[in-house]
Amino acid sequence: MAHISILGTGNMGQAIAGLAAKGGHTVELLNTSHADQAVTGDIVVLAVPYPSVAAVLAERAGQLAGKVVVDITNPIDFATFDGLTVPADSSAAAEIAAAVPTARVVKAFNTNFGGTLASGSIGAETTTVLIAGDDADAKALLSGVVAAAGLKAVDAGSLKRARELEALAFLQITLAAGEKISWTGGFAVTA
């Protein structure tokens, strides 16, 4: 069993905590009031909005060496709702990996709406968590956590694919915001 630290107690942090607990893993859920408490998990989930990531990393970078750091963020420009705030040839995950080079960064959960993580399904399909990263063991560890909760995990390739995962999620959010789909719908991965 893995021990998982989740930084952020919002909608997504709670959904991922529930998913991890369902699979029998131990979870610590930390927010800004726990700034003095070092993370103890083997897996650390950054479940804060992207604009808050830099502050979290500045505070905790030294605690993240060797750990599997899960970036779930979508760096959407909410001022324009017409693009992302990261450079077009980069991604939030790439920026995070550059900021904490000793961590084993994976991109995951950013394409899943919280409700579909909690329910385990999207339409008629089992919810699929797409996972990108350069460390195969890190991806396998997280895939195990996802599968233990009854969801599907799919290896989406190297960390460079975070760029496409963030594009997909941005599109999905614009479709939901525009009421073309619901916040429990979106892109289901069919085999």
Place this chain on the structure above:
Amino acid sequence: MAHISILGTGNMGQAIAGLAAKGGHTVELLNTSHADQAVTGDIVVLAVPYPSVAAVLAERAGQLAGKVVVDITNPIDFATFDGLTVPADSSAAAEIAAAVPTARVVKAFNTNFGGTLASGSIGAETTTVLIAGDDADAKALLSGVVAAAGLKAVDAGSLKRARELEALAFLQITLAAGEKISWTGGFAVTA
């Protein structure tokens, strides 16, 4: 009923011709052997690989003024299979729109594998065609063609969203090439 010209007689050209005919529209299917035959459709589908688009446009740009030009391409760098050949802050659709400014360019069908257009379904869901573009009437016309064939059409926003549609399709193709999904699976849009 619309009259539709399809340039390219491959897998996708044939699937879109079948879809259009199913809805009662008239279709002309043209390939390189028809270079001397001007397109007569109100809608012109560029169903050639992206590297062939420039030559087609050079030959037919004068015939496309005012027409709804449907870009279905995915400008994948097949040498590396690790990105697209268009600039990171652009898209194939944006490049095409710049090349034929008098045409009403929409991005569509690039996120659909041919088999799911022919069958009308993906997993348990009806196949959805995501359509991006800056001309509302052009999108409505194409949406009508898609709906007449029993598929769903969803307005994915302005032509700028082609960037995300191309990212999604690239990711989907890498997943199929990596045998994570089949060529009749992929991203189903659930409401």
